[in-house]
Amino acid sequence: MTEASSTSPPAASAAPADVGAPAVRSLPLLLLVVCAVQFLDAMDIASMGPALPLIENDLNMSPAALQWVVSAYALGFGGFLLLGGRLADLLDRKKLLIGWLLVFVVASCLGGIADDGLLLVAARLVKGISAGITAPAAMAILLDAFRDERARNRALGTFLAVASAGYSLGLLLGGVLASASWRLILFLPALAGVLVALLAAYVVPAGRRRTERGNVDVLGAVTVTAGAIALVYGLSRASSEGWGDGLTLASLLAAAVLLPLFVLVESRHSAPLVPLSIFRRGQLVRANICMLFFGAYVSFQFVLTLYYQQTLDWSPMQAGLAFLLGGVLTAGTARYGAALVTKYGAWPVATVGLVMMVVGYLGWVLLIGHVDPLVTLLAQQLLGGFGFAAVYPALNIAAVGSASADEQGLASGLFNAGAQVGNGIVIAVTATVFASVSGAGLEPYRAGLWTVTAITLAVTLVALAGAAKYRRNAA
Secondary structure: OOOOOOOOOOOOOOOOOOOOOOOOOOHHHHHHHHHHHHHHHHHHHHHOHHHHHHHHHHOOOOHHHHOHHHHHHHHHHHHHHHHHHHHHHHOOHHHHHHHHHHHHHHHHHHHHOOOOHHHHHHHHHHHHHHHHHHHHHHHHHHHHHOOOHHHHHHHHHHHHHHHHHHHHHHHHHHHHHHHHOOOHHHHHHHHHHHHHHHHHHHHOOOOOOOOOOOOOOHHHHHHHHHHHHHHHHHHHHHHHHOOOOHHHHHHHHHHHHHHHHHHHHHHHOOOOOOOHHHHHOHHHHHHHHHOHHHHHHHHHHHHHHHHHHHHOOOOHHHHHHOOHHHHHHHHHHHHHHHHHHHHHOHHHHHHHHHHHHHHHHHHHHHHOOOOOHHHHHHHHHHHHHHHHHHHHHHHHHHHHHOOOHHHHHHHHHHHHHHHHHHHHHHHHHHHHHHHHOOOOOOHHHHHHHHHHHHHHHHHHHHHHHHHHHHHHHHO
């Protein structure tokens, strides 16, 4: 399933500050480099899913702690995506890309040799931060190299298709590698990262002086990421230690301090990551709220991956293959979602897609344990594959559609960063509910699926309000 974190320019400006097109040794090779970066960043979100039960047993991690293997990456990615876009505007993009690719490689290797859950989660967080910087740097390099509009659109089409493939194939590749060893899911991307960095050193043009200068809002990125991590940690710890636990309360208190501090920093910084005035765009705010559906889908994968392997005794490869149909459908039909938006409007299309996803989730909630899981799986993958292909382009267009020309990069970056942070928060809530349901059998899985369904239903109601407003405006 595609949950592209960079399906539009994250935060790097579409109009580069350099003067003149860069001298590129080979545009096809450069496109290969930036697409490989995007593939690695996207694949890492999904690839750990099939390995979670193996990691749980090998490192003796609880379900509440296990969700950090996924959410730490998402929080690092989302928290630093806007900062990465800003750095790509101000610094040498070639050095930025190669440097953080090497950070990605080192973090992957540390995760691969981890003998306890804390080191693995820390490595995943650093990998997410590196992805938050390499993704917009790769996009900025692509936009800078392809100046002709038609060539740029073709390159972007390839770039986004590779992103879809990364998300779609991440589960499958994770399942295949986990069948041998879950550590390969970390070592193989490390090897790929080295090769991509070497190729980038050869093909990406040398950086030049930027005409733009400005301050970098590092404090904003740190406070929002630390606040989100504190919130997720407090929520996940509450399931095992209770709401009265001292560390639970301290984590939630830290989130209550850090997140408002982020708002204060943004209101006073000369070059904030997120100028607060953009939240006056009601359509953008609604689209970002609706991106919680992205976190709900990743949480759906989290719950069902455990169900397939712990209850049905499927192998990691079988668990990965279970999500392949929906990913292929999304990758193959997502480009038609934008055409539907042109014809019917963003909010009606998003609402229909969300309804399809709710029906698919509800089918699992009601039928798990009563119907052959292959039947439920097939129905959900069909509904979810086509539904996602409608929802994501529609929400992306809605997010940037109301922004002015000089806000579109920011709006797109905020949309994608919000998706990643929301992913971390939603999976923490789902894992907390899953872990808090005592007893054997299907009840923990059913509770987790109910959580996913309820969140997606709430998002659908928000989109429905947007559709109603769209109809009134059209009338």
